[in-house]
Amino acid sequence: MDWERLRIPLMLGPTLLVITVLFFGSLAFGLVQSLGFQPQIGNTTLTLDAYISVMFTGREAGQFWSGLLLTLWVAGASTFLSAALAVGLALLLRRTFFGKKLSVFLFQLNLPIPHLVIAIGMLLLFSQSGLLARFAGELGLISGPRDFPILTRDRYGIGIILAYVWKETAFFGIIVMAILQSLGDDYEAVAQSLGANRWQRFRTVTLPLIMPGLMSASIIVFAFTFGSFEVPRILGVQHPQMLPVLTLDFFLNPDLNARAEGMASSIIIALIVLALVFLYMYVSARTIRRD
Amino acid sequence: MSDAAPTASTNVSARDGNVGAAVRKVIFYLTIAFMCLMLVLPVIAFFFNAFAFRWFYPQFIPKEWSLQAWERLDLIPPEGERTLANFIALWLEVPDAVSALWLSLSIGAVVTGISILIGLPAARALGLYRFRGKRIVEFMIITPTIVPPIAFSLGLNINFIRWDLALADAGIPLDLAGSVVGVAIVHLVPVMPYVVLTLSGVFANYNADFEAQARSLGAGPIRIFFDVTFPAILPGLFVAGLFAFLVSWSQYLLTFLIGQGRVITLPMLLFSAAGSGNNAVIAVLSLIFIAPAVLILLVASRYLSGDSSAVGGFGRV
Numbered sequence: 001m002d003w004e005r006l007r008i009p010l011m012l013g014p015t016l017l018v019i020t021v022l023f024f025g026s027l028a029f030g031l032v033q034s035l036g037f038q039p040q041i042g043n044t045t046l047t048l049d050a051y052i053s054v055m056f057t058g059r060e061a062g063q064f065w066s067g068l069l070l071t072l073w074v075a076g077a078s079t080f081l082s083a084a085l086a087v088g089l090a091l092l093l094r095r096t097f098f099g100k101k102l103s104v105f106l107f108q109l110n111l112p113i114p115h116l117v118i119a120i121g122m123l124l125l126f127s128q129s130g131l132l133a134r135f136a137g138e139l140g141l142i143s144g145p146r147d148f149p150i151l152t153r154d155r156y157g158i159g160i161i162l163a164y165v166w167k168e169t170a171f172f173g174i175i176v177m178a179i180l181q182s183l184g185d186d187y188e189a190v191a192q193s194l195g196a197n198r199w200q201r202f203r204t205v206t207l208p209l210i211m212p213g214l215m216s217a218s219i220i221v222f223a224f225t226f227g228s229f230e231v232p233r234i235l236g237v238q239h240p241q242m243l244p245v246l247t248l249d250f251f252l253n254p255d256l257n258a259r260a261e262g263m264a265s266s267i268i269i270a271l272i273v274l275a276l277v278f279l280y281m282y283v284s285a286r287t288i289r290r291d
Numbered sequence: 292m293s294d295a296a297p298t299a300s301t302n303v304s305a306r307d308g309n310v311g312a313a314v315r316k317v318i319f320y321l322t323i324a325f326m327c328l329m330l331v332l333p334v335i336a337f338f339f340n341a342f343a344f345r346w347f348y349p350q351f352i353p354k355e356w357s358l359q360a361w362e363r364l365d366l367i368p369p370e371g372e373r374t375l376a377n378f379i380a381l382w383l384e385v386p387d388a389v390s391a392l393w394l395s396l397s398i399g400a401v402v403t404g405i406s407i408l409i410g411l412p413a414a415r416a417l418g419l420y421r422f423r424g425k426r427i428v429e430f431m432i433i434t435p436t437i438v439p440p441i442a443f444s445l446g447l448n449i450n451f452i453r454w455d456l457a458l459a460d461a462g463i464p465l466d467l468a469g470s471v472v473g474v475a476i477v478h479l480v481p482v483m484p485y486v487v488l489t490l491s492g493v494f495a496n497y498n499a500d501f502e503a504q505a506r507s508l509g510a511g512p513i514r515i516f517f518d519v520t521f522p523a524i525l526p527g528l529f530v531a532g533l534f535a536f537l538v539s540w541s542q543y544l545l546t547f548l549i550g551q552g553r554v555i556t557l558p559m560l561l562f563s564a565a566g567s568g569n570n571a572v573i574a575v576l577s578l579i580f581i582a583p584a585v586l587i588l589l590v591a592s593r594y595l596s597g598d599s600s601a602v603g604g605f606g607r608v
Contacts, residue, residue, distance in 0.1 A: 008416045015413035022480050023435045023443055030446030106327045112584035114541035116558055117577045120565055121333025124340055129348055131336045137349025227439025229544045234565055244441040251445050263445055270442035277437055
């Protein structure tokens, strides 16, 4: 027996066992269940019934599509807004100024705060009796809580987007700041000496340099906001609901058909997220080759 | 945006330049101040709500303060009775908030310990060696960080119930579904990847030759681990542990589904409070919930750089 050859498999074994059994096993089990495979009750043929039902024929099919649309909108808007804000803030914070350390710390403050808490924070801030409504009331901008616009538990997911922007700006920020730090400002100094103005330097030098890192962070954030449950549960409405919330509602429904639909919908979420990741890996591999 | 340094020294029409620079400086500071205020606004809202007393609309900053909400959660004895003995007596009765806090802390600690124990050898293999199938192993470990819990927790939920039936058939009275043990086990799924990725980064910069030297000097494997390996990887181990704890600490959906509403951790309590509409109680629970997170940020902020996988851990919290 050659023990040396077994060394690496033995070192990896426990970790891979945990991930395979608990994660990939559950994913695979969810997949076969969503395909109607239930040997206990004699169903051994695979069908797409649950998928067809959740997307087209079921009572809640309309909910699914409006939910998918809302999910894409929220994930896209949150990713774009927080990336843009983070780039702006990181560029400002790169200068040396009084209070820089404190600003950078506050910039990172939301990073370790759980999404659940940020979502609740948005309720306390943006609801009609929240902190900002009080502020507007004290300034006399609005005459009562009802005049304050509905920004949480609204149909367009504004509260959800706000929560993600608060949270993910810090996430993007730390990545962008690290990239900027490792680049230094030599490239921009060269561009400046060649006569480029501030906007030209940003557009043609800084942005292309931070773009690869920004793109990979964007994929992570988009995938996360696409599949996250807590924030839309707290800040969303009954209709339309984001896909993760809708999925759990289906699954917890006592009706067994609804449960299969929940399984199908969870697999759809997984497939969309995985497709995004593969797309990203393909795109980034191609750009690296071109360079 | 670093043009201030070279142009300021050229001194052409110095007065106009100075006025322009001063205006720009004021705008810069105002922008920074505004952004900082916006970023901390949620935390300010928590403090106002948690300590305010008779805080009526449209009052912005509370004029009266109290610990009412803290009393209501049985975390603090009523006014006039706040002696150490009363505090201890109150906490020994284990009010809901204390029991949730305790459960969250202990699950977090156990999950951190187990994940490091399991993940350390794997991280070493990934950081130090090249082998066939390494890319596949890395892919398998990274995937759970990208696929959201909602996608695998439904299947896991049913699997746990099936395994419980199988265990009962085998005469083992262990319930995974609806138990603290089951919840701690599933927390390993989101936690393990960050532990392995953080530690494999540590091992990538680790020189295993020192172990060979210690061995040639006659040290046994246990001695080598504690005298050579352990001190070298300790900082990385510390960071990995903090992130592991934080990821477990903030889990809601997995605890909810696998715990079947019977394992009441702090996020579970906070979630049900969020539906109650009592903002003061919600704010108190939120403050307790973010306290360790902010502490960890203070301790670990110097380890935060964009390329470290630890940041990914923060992103998922």
